[in-house]
Amino acid sequence: MQPILELDAVTKSFGGLRVTSGVSFSIEKGSISAIIGPNGAGKTTLFNQITGYLNPDHGRIVFEGEDITRLSTREIVARGMGRAFQVTSFFPEETVLDNIRVACLSRLNMTRKTMKSVSEFTDATDKAFSILESLGLDKQADRQAFELAHGDQKLLDIGIALGLEPKMLLLDEPTSGMSPEERLLTRNLIQKLWKEFNLTLLFIEHDMDTVFGIAQTVRVLQMGRLLAEGSPEEIRRNPEVITAYLGEEVL
Ligand SMILES: Nc1ncnc2c1ncn2[C@@H]1O[C@H](COP(=O)(O)OP(=O)(O)OP(=O)(O)O)[C@@H](O)[C@H]1O
Ligand SMILES: [Mg+2]
Known part of the structure; x- marks a missing residue:
């Protein structure tokens, strides 16, 4: 595997609350993968650390072999990291x-x-x-x-x-607030963009049809920790993930 992004024990607290706790994983160059987990699990906070909006308290973030942990957002964007937000952020x-x-x-x-x-x-x-x-x-x-x-x-x-x-694109809940029809269109569009722009794509999503439909790898965050990481099939069947997040309906 040729990693484009590597997280090593990334940890961040707000006051007494550990919002990301020792999160480690590697993302393969050219892959499309998802992060899922309950509300408040720390998913957006993790993206904020990867993109330099927040500095981790501990741990290391490496992008294309370079330590970007303490770089500014501007410096990280210049190196090829792109991001779309959970709450849209254009000039209206x-x-x-x-x-x-x-x-x-x-x-x-x-x-x-x-x-x-x-x-x-x-x-x-x-x-x-x-x-x-x-x-x-x-x-x-x-x-x-x-x-x-x-x-x-x-x-x-x-x-x-x-x-x-961007070489790598992070999408924070790209289908949130959409109708089922729009979600299907967006899911197909994300897959198309991933190929057309030669991206490494990492997305946060609550819509399981999107996650299991297009992600090659799924990572589950729960209370700031990486609970599980695997193929869609492995994650679907993981008893801990079912208890923590998926419930019975997607089985
Ligand atoms: N700037 C901040 N200051 C204090 N607490 C924060 C801050 N940002 C996030 N939090 C807290 O960190 C926790 C994780 O928030 P985060 O937004 O990362 O969750 P999330 O997994 O993206 O949730 P959702 O699925 O609802 O978007 C929450 O308890 C949130 O209230
Ligand atoms: Mg979020």
Whole structure:
């Protein structure tokens, strides 16, 4: 296995509460995998540590062989880590196109280190349009972001992350608040994006059809600890996981 991301005993407390506790796992380059677990298990807090929004109290996070534990979010993004949020985080008054174009321009600035130019703006526009097409949002390019339906706003957030050209993409509950039909479409879209953009994809999700439908590996967090890690079939049958989270309905 060629790991792209390695967590070693990542630990974080808020006050007396250990929110992530000695979490260790490795993510294989090019894989698609999921993190599941009850509300408050520490899933989002783990993403916040991977992406530099929070510093772990203890432990180590290694991305492509480099220790990123104490780097800033900006430095981590520049190395190719992308993220879409549990609560969407775009500019609501700007157009759909502009939201993604800003991300594309920001990536160009990170890599080219040139002054802003007309050609750079054109490149960013082309790239933003191709991302919108991949997401099926191209017809809505000129609408203000706040006008989009909830499901499309979630996709826009993914589009902004893609504009930064990530090697690895973290999605925090990409199907939350969606109808069953939208969830199915989004599940298929995530799988398509994973292949089309050559991503390593790690997602947090409560929708078990999405998790068991597209994840190659599933990790279960409970009370800040990694309770289990395995193939969808192994996780489905794991008695501890069933007791802690899955219940009987998905058997
Ligand atoms: N900044 C913070 N300060 C204090 N406590 C926090 C902070 N962020 C999260 N917590 C607490 O940490 C615990 C884990 O929260 P987290 O958001 O990581 O859970 P989660 O697994 O993502 O849950 P959900 O499935 O509901 O999104 C919760 O008890 C939460 O209240
Ligand atoms: Mg969360």
